[in-house]
Amino acid sequence: MSSEIIKGSSPDIKKKPTPQPNPAPEPIDQPMTVGDLPEEIAEVPRLQPLVGEAIPDPIKDPVDESELVHRDFEEDAFWKHIPAFRDVTREEFLDYKFQNKNSVTKVKDLQEMLQGLASPEFIKDIGDGMAQAPMNMRLSPYVLSLIDWENPYDDPLRRQFIPVASTVVKNHPKLSLDSLHEQEDSPTPGLVHRYIDKALFLPLDVCPVYCRFCTRSYAIGTDTDSVEKVNYKSNPKHWNKAFAYLASRPEIEDVVISGGDTYMLSAQRVKDIGETLLAIPHIRRLRFATKGPAIMPMKILTDHDWTDALVGVVEQGRKMGKEVVLHTHFNTVNEITDISREAMNLLFKRGVKVRNQSVLIRGVNDNADKMINLVKQLSYMNVQPYYVYQHDMVQGVEELRTRIADTVEIERHVRGVTAGFNTPTFVTDVPGGGGKRDVHSYDYYDEVTGVSVYRSPSVDEDKVYLYFDPIDLLPPEGQARWADPKEHDAIVEEAIRAAGLSDLDLAVE
Numbered sequence: 364m365s366s367e368i369i370k371g372s373s374p375d376i377k378k379k380p381t382p383q384p385n386p387a388p389e390p391i392d393q394p395m396t397v398g399d400l401p402e403e404i405a406e407v408p409r410l411q412p413l414v415g416e417a418i419p420d421p422i423k424d425p426v427d428e429s430e431l432v433h434r435d436f437e438e439d440a441f442w443k444h445i446p447a448f449r450d451v452t453r454e455e456f457l458d459y460k461f462q463n464k465n466s467v468t469k470v471k472d473l474q475e476m477l478q479g480l481a482s483p484e485f486i487k488d489i490g491d492g493m494a495q496a497p498m499n500m501r502l503s504p505y506v507l508s509l510i511d512w513e514n515p516y517d518d519p520l521r522r523q524f525i526p527v528a529s530t531v532v533k534n535h536p537k538l539s540l541d542s543l544h545e546q547e548d549s550p551t552p553g554l555v556h557r558y559i560d561k562a563l564f565l566p567l568d569v570c571p572v573y574c575r576f577c578t579r580s581y582a583i584g585t586d587t588d589s590v591e592k593v594n595y596k597s598n599p600k601h602w603n604k605a606f607a608y609l610a611s612r613p614e615i616e617d618v619v620i621s622g623g624d625t626y627m628l629s630a631q632r633v634k635d636i637g638e639t640l641l642a643i644p645h646i647r648r649l650r651f652a653t654k655g656p657a658i659m660p661m662k663i664l665t666d667h668d669w670t671d672a673l674v675g676v677v678e679q680g681r682k683m684g685k686e687v688v689l690h691t692h693f694n695t696v697n698e699i700t701d702i703s704r705e706a707m708n709l710l711f712k713r714g715v716k717v718r719n720q721s722v723l724i725r726g727v728n729d730n731a732d733k734m735i736n737l738v739k740q741l742s743y744m745n746v747q748p749y750y751v752y753q754h755d756m757v758q759g760v761e762e763l764r765t766r767i768a769d770t771v772e773i774e775r776h777v778r779g780v781t782a783g784f785n786t787p788t789f790v791t792d793v794p795g796g797g798g799k800r801d802v803h804s805y806d807y808y809d810e811v812t813g814v815s816v817y818r819s820p821s822v823d824e825d826k827v828y829l830y831f832d833p834i835d836l837l838p839p840e841g842q843a844r845w846a847d848p849k850e851h852d853a854i855v856e857e858a859i860r861a862a863g864l865s866d867l868d869l870a871v872e
């Protein structure tokens with residue numbers, strides 16, 4: 364590594380206090396016994412023999428209650444503050460059909476619903492924002508009820524799913540719509556084969572919510588005013604081509620079924636896809652990917668056919684010695700309620716392993732405390748925090764991206780707060796199709812110009828991959844250089860030279 368590598372630091376992140384040696388414990392006159400423990404522990408019949416047993420002297424101070432907030436789950440009828448849902452009972456609210464039927468997909472319907480709840484300026488701002496947005500809108504009553512409409516600009520759910528014009532930041536000149544170049548690794552529409560042993564199957568192009576930051580904004584949902592979508596013919600008639608390709612490639616052991624979003628597949632389709640893929644002898648692992656549990660967890664509780672279909676594929680895989688899991692996408696604890704916990708519990712009890720992949724998003728989860736809280740709450744409900752992605756370099760959402768330096772610093776604080784298997788790996792999915800790289804593994808990083816340089820030998824050892832921090836977060840000197848288009852090539856060349864990689868080809872010119 365070059366000695367010039369700059370390691371990140373963020374002024375927003377609380378520094379950990381310098382560790383002090385543990386003071387010697389105060390002598391305790393009366394030893395604590397199990398009888399001093401909280402009732403719910405001391406009264407467990409199996410633990411009764413422990414009552415009266417002296418507890419060893421504590422070597423650590425008791426934890427502050429604020430350290431345990433991840434055990435709190437929103438339990439109130441939180442939807443009742445929305446006038447349209449005031450009379451909705453818990454039973455109705457938990458019905459996935461109610462959620463689907465009352466999801467808002469048109470900006471004018473949202474604006475109508477918000478009359479009296481949000482300010483007129485904000486309501487107008489949404490209309491102007493949607494006119495420039497690359498993604499459609501789809502908001503379940505669950506999501507609508509969790510947004511703080513008194514302060515919608517800062518709300519982490521609003522920021523993920525509802526664009527506003529007033530916060531738009533100019534695109535970085537290096538952004539593109541398909542930044543991961545998935546279409547170049549696609550042997551047939553709806554299938555991406557980049558890594559040797561793994562493939563991504565995209566059976567549909569619709570979702571139960573449309574995320575502003577979606578990496579597939581080039582294809583997901585219908586055309587918007589600003590983006591004409593690539594149609595990857597996501598319909599069952601074309602799936603056989605993808606299955607035939609997968610069957611013909613013995614090196615593929617792992618298939619991610621995404622989209623779009625597998626929440627939108629019918630139960631029969633979940634079963635058909637799962638059984639077909641499991642029948643291919645060399646395929647050993649399936650992952651159904653969905654944002655659904657974060658924005659409509661009740662489907663798992665009340666769409667029995669869908670949940671049974673998923674559990675059926677998991678059980679069939681297990682009988683065959685193959686792993687089938689659900690991958691989901693919580694980005695903030697604000698998406699989590701007691702309904703989420705109940706849904707995750709149900710999957711856990713029925714033997715479905717759930718892993719989580721988050722995206723690091725400005726104003727949503729871009730500080731250490733928020734990320735730690737998310738990691739702990741996911742772990743608490745048996746969802747394994749697996750990945751945190753650097754925000755992809757997609758167009759139209761520049762105000763949501765963060766710097767590599769911020770991600771590195773957040774990771775530094777997250778690692779060590781809980782067990783390693785519940786500690787997510789922070790990755791940059793490098794533009795140009797280099798795949799996921801550990802965010803720390805850059806060969807060079809310049810915090811002034813915001814350029815980080817990565818290699819991905821397992822994908823292509825002759826290429827070099829670059830990630831660019833958002834310009835509005837660079838120091839003035841870096842912003843000034845990017846303001847001059849004649850400087851752009853020089854910035855890139857400098858970074859590659861400093862990394863000592865001038866002999867490699869640039870993945871994206």
Ligand code: SF4
Pocket residue numbers: 569570571572573574576577578579583622623624653654
């Ligand atoms: S649910 Fe997934 S595929 Fe759909 S818009 Fe969100 S990130 Fe994209």
